[in-house]
Amino acid sequence: MHLLPGTTSLYSRLLRHVRPYRWEFFGAVGAMVVTAATEPFLPALLKPMLDKSFVHKDPHWMHWVPLMLMGLFFVRGIANFIAKFAMNWVGNKVVMDLRQQMFGRLLHLPARYFDDHSTGELISKLVYDANQVMQASTTVLTNLVTDSFVVVGLMGWLIYLNWQLTSVTLLVAPPIAWVVRKVNLRLRHINRDTMSAMGNLTSVLDESIQCQKVIKVFGGIPVETDRFHETSNWVRRLSMKQAAASAANVPIVQFFAALAIALIIGMATWQAGTDQTTVGGFVSFITAMIMLLAPVKRLSDLSESLQRGLAAAESVFALIDQPPETDEGTQVLEHAQGHLHFDQVCFAYPRGHRLALDSFSLKIQAGQTVALVGASGSGKSTLASLVPRFHNPTSGRILLDGYPIANLTLASVRSNLALVTQEVVLFNDTVAHNIGYGPLRGTSLERLREVARAAHALEFIEQLPDGFQTLLGENGARLSGGQRQRIAIARALLKNAPVLILDEATSALDSESERAVQAALDTLMEQRTTLVIAHRLSTIEKADLIVVLDQGRIVEQGTHRELMDREGHYAKLQRLQVLDQ
Known part of the structure; x- marks a missing residue:
């Protein structure tokens, strides 16, 4: 699988986030190696099973081959489970860490960044893009390691059986590498556009939900419907471009692989006619060749997932690398007088x-x-x-x-400083936690009642279903505008x-x-x-x-x-x- 310029450094940076979970990661890779190592044993067992058991009627092999097959699939099943579970555990940890870093950076970005980027675009980065990174950090890596070892193992067995036939497969490697590179280039560009389009789609959706009252009163439903359809259709078109590039990749690779198999079968048939190979050897060779198709196909399919994941990683790291608010001050003023x-x-x-x-x-x-x-x-x-x-x-x-x-x-x-703005900001939390926010979280109920009374908010707070423990909904949706304002004033009073x-x-x-x-x-x-x-x-x-x-x-x-x-x-x-x- 050919990698694009810059891919190695990007993937290396992604793998650095795996470092805290390296033992789980190495355990997963080890299990993958065991899974891959068991793959060539199946065609390898076919040769003695046919030649020793069926042709020569050797009782030793007749008893041991079935037991060896059972043991082979038992070991393979355990190793496969460990590999997938451990790699997904690591992948989810990495995604959580990336989201935590992105969220932490968001909270420290200057106001001008939020002026230049929509809420929907930022939400899309944390939710959609971060999740796509998992494809590059787990699924792709799992298949890459496992299938690469499988291909190496099967190729080793094929060379051992018949190096002349196996050498034919090397003829198809250059055209396959060229096709994969071209597809990778197109998929990377398409996936970058898809990330941006998903951000726009999330932004349109966020605005439509936030402004639903204005949309209804001013008759904006047709306009917003058309806007959402246009944005959604652009996402669909990009997805189809991605599907077309990915779909074209697989049959082209398979065509070259089938061409090699056809040549090999022709040559193997000629060798069998001249007694240069046994029945077991021929069946084992063909089986290994057929088994080789599946991992080769999966490796060729990895381009789509890899490029999608790396495009998402670019988006994620672009946010993480944003310079935070400048804070070059070194002096600390504990409690100002207010000049x-x-x-x-x-x-x-x-x-x-x-x-x-x-x-x-x-x-x-x-x-x-x-x-x-x-x-x-x-x-x-x-x-x-x-x-x-x-x-x-x-x-x-x-x-x-x-x-x-x-x-x-x-x-x-x-x-x-204490701040009360025209646009009241309340959190989807209790009244108590909205008034006692940040370091003041956990303020006693008596003190909360005191500041609420001073803000003329105590009366309506006590009439809420759970008083100070009532959840306010998104931005205080359960309160009137005046009530939200008084909660914000109580928050400022408490900060003092x-x-x-x-x-x-x-x-x-x-x-x-x-x-x-x-x-x-x-x-x-x-x-x-x-x-x-x-x-x-x-x-x-x-x-x-x-x-x-x-x-x-x-x-x-x-x-x-x-x-x-x-x-x-x-x-x-x-x-x-x-x-x-």
């Missing part, structure tokens, strides 16, 4: 046409509440994403308690971080819920540095400082009263919002 300083901060998104933030400078004192307002696209959310270092400034710097956050470790920066970022934290609430949650937020914001991104200007009138942004620049700043008296951008935004209401 924030933005010093000439500029930021531009990749492929952005302009700066999202342009020379932004602002000093925020510890315990101060600063609200960021402005039209959509003015840079409010961008600024909030720079503080937890989801993105890094293009230029300028951000300081926390006088320390540049670039010099602090990521864990140190984020341990001093010195710096709080509220990104449209009350946008999903009705008027009654907003008043209750705003009261909880007022308590939460006491003695904490709070950065508030607000759409409803009525919620930030009590802020210590209101900063008005326009196209990434500060155009106004002051208290609510000062800005209203100034009759500038802020006053205009207030009037427009009052008119909208």
Whole structure:
């Protein structure tokens, strides 16, 4: 089986993941060798069975040949079971390790990676691609080792019986190698395209499930049906191309093998006519030749599985090799006071046409509440994403308690922050584990009740079927928007971080819920540095400082009263919002 350029290094890297399970792996390979070694014994037993038992009526061989056959298949069955079980055990371990590495790398990738890759594509890599790797690490290797030893063993027996006839088989080796190489090239390219197509299919499916309400209300069912059909049909077409290449490979290889067998049978018949071979020798030779066809066919079939597995391995290793978030900081800030300083901060998104933030400078004192307002696209959310270092400034710097956050470790920066966003994120877990998340998992019920009460969430939590032990479903599907928001606020309350970022934290609430949650937020914001991104200007009138942004620049700043008296951008935004209401 001819290997493509780069295949050896790729397969070597894959086998390095087998190293922790090398003893199980070597045990499987040993069992394969035993299985393969028993294969040539069957045609080898046919020669004495025919010549000694049937022709010469030797009683010794007449008694021992059946027992030897039984022993042969007993040993073969035990070895075959051990080989397949052990190799599948190793393969599943390798796939689990790869998935764990991929998942671990996903959690450490920068935000821009997720901006460039769909959720469906990433899910496909972990679920589909990783599973295809198992084909290259187990099934292919099992058949490659076993069938290679079988071919070597049968060829050895054939050479021992009649080297002249056996030499004919060497004539078909070059054309078979050429055919396999061409098929391998095509299969590798097709399988790469298939990985990408499966990612697109998963992405379409994920979007359709997540957006099913919008699809129904806006009449998008025909559009999404056509989109899924088009993507699914492309996967089908690639599968058929793969099937065609694989199907063409087998008959071509078999044709050359049959040609060799035909020549051999012709020559063997002539030798039998001239008494150069016995009946047992001839039957043993033909049997070995026929038995040789099956492993040769399986070896030729391995190209499809191998190329599919290696294409998947390329995809898996491409994710594992992605550079993680830059964390060059070495300093650790255990518990910050909350002084924030933005010093000439500029930021531009990749492929952005302009700066999202342009020379932004602002000093925020510890315990101060600063609200960021402005039209959509003015840079409010961008600024909030720079503080937890989801993105890094293009230029300028951000300081926390006088320390540049670039010099602090990521864990140190984020341990001093609590975040409540417009898009509430809840996990398919209990209420208790959603509030007490991460290091706070296992918080006492009394403390959970305390923060839930402060977030005005205790009343509806106690009405749930199992209270704090109620499973919330995917992204809190069993709760209303306002209830999900209050669970997220309770999570922030429990963390008790010195710096709080509220990104449209009350946008999903009705008027009654907003008043209750705003009261909880007022308590939460006491003695904490709070950065508030607000759409409803009525919620930030009590802020210590209101900063008005326009196209990434500060155009106004002051208290609510000062800005209203100034009759500038802020006053205009207030009037427009009052008119909208």
